[in-house]
Amino acid sequence: MRKKSFCLILILISTLTFFGVACSPSFVGLDLNSDRLSSNSSNESNDSNFTVGTPAEYQVSINTVTPTIIEGGLPEVVQNVRDTVVSLSCVVIDGEGNEGNSSGSGVFFATDESNNSSFILTCCHVIDQASEVEAILVDGTKLDCELIGGDDEKDIAVLKTSGIFPTADVRNMLEEGGAPLELAESVFAIGNPLGTLGGSVTQGIISGTERIINMDGVSMNLLQIDVAVNPGNSGGPLFDYSGALVGIVNAKSVGTDVEGIGYAIKIDDAIDIAESLLSTAGNPEYEYKGYIEGKVRLGVTVQGAFNSEENKYFYSIVALNVYGSVAQHNSSATDDKKIYINDIITGIKVSDETMYFTDINTLGDIVKTLEVGDVITLLVKHPTNYNFITGYTYESREIEIIMVQYVYGL
Known part of the structure; x- marks a missing residue:
């Protein structure tokens, strides 16, 4: 049998529309071509009300759990966690000053009662170059968000909003008594596919636990999933069947003869970055934004x-x-x-x-x-x-x- 050849493209799955320009993919990856769907070619920072942080020392609470069986099955699990998921709507400015809209997903993962604040975990490419970000709850309530910090190399960002909201339990995978993800373990995603279908639920399995994927010359160790994910799912949560948060959906492979290959950032990696961003936020030298201490980038x-x-x-x-x-x-x-x-x-x-x-x-x-x-x-x-x-x-x-x-x- 003759072997077919195919083109494999890796895309980061937020949605993006600019007004006044035609948006076409820009493939710049070294191993797998990557379309970030959010222009990142400007060499000047845009003015942004969204990215102005506020000085604060955050005392966050993150709940870590081990998986347990839920007698009501998947429908009950989804009901338990759906209020922790948000749709994100962004106003973005490209390198030429054109205004557009970007959509994605996020999940509440921590709260700080002393500051009456809740924190959202999402993907950096969802909110890249955003001048405004709005989180939309399951009931339609809209919340203004502020950027705490991000790491676009690892594709993780933390947002803050006022008020205390339900947070997802984070699965303990590394510490004593933890439960690492297993190959073929059942998982499900909740997100905002196409930027218009907030709260959509899709299910599948863990297809791979250690996938080294190269995007724009940066290697990422990701979970591979066969859960159906689409533009707008980026930044959304991946849960196990007990309702514990195990990953953040960020990419998929598309191409001829390619089906069911999605990716998610491991939750322990995401939380490590998030905790670093929260712990460093508040330094006026860096306009109160959080950062990974000691990290350098050519850019x-x-x-x-x-x-x-x-x-x-x-x-x-x-x-x-x-x-x-x-x-x-x-x-x-x-x-x-x-x-x-x-x-x-x-x-x-x-x-x-x-x-x-x-x-x-x-x-x-x-x-x-x-x-x-x-x-x-x-x-x-x-x-x-x-x-x-x-x-x-x-x-x-x-x-x-x-x-x-x-x-x-x-």
């Missing part, structure tokens, strides 16, 4: 390629992200010392050691070793003149970058 989206003549990899910059060390650098650098889209990174100097790229992940691996305050030099080829026959000519540049604390939304 560029790259397309890797292999130079067979030099036997080396290089990276072409396809987008400058809003957040990261390059954005901070470009905000004050002269034109000849800025990093630009279409620049080619050929090497990097760290502590007087020049390193070249031996595989598609080398740049990311190097950045992971860096700390706040480290000074690196990017070896860059900058396109200058273009000739229709011979193509671009390039100018070699060395651009010094100071690695800064990565704070999403700053």
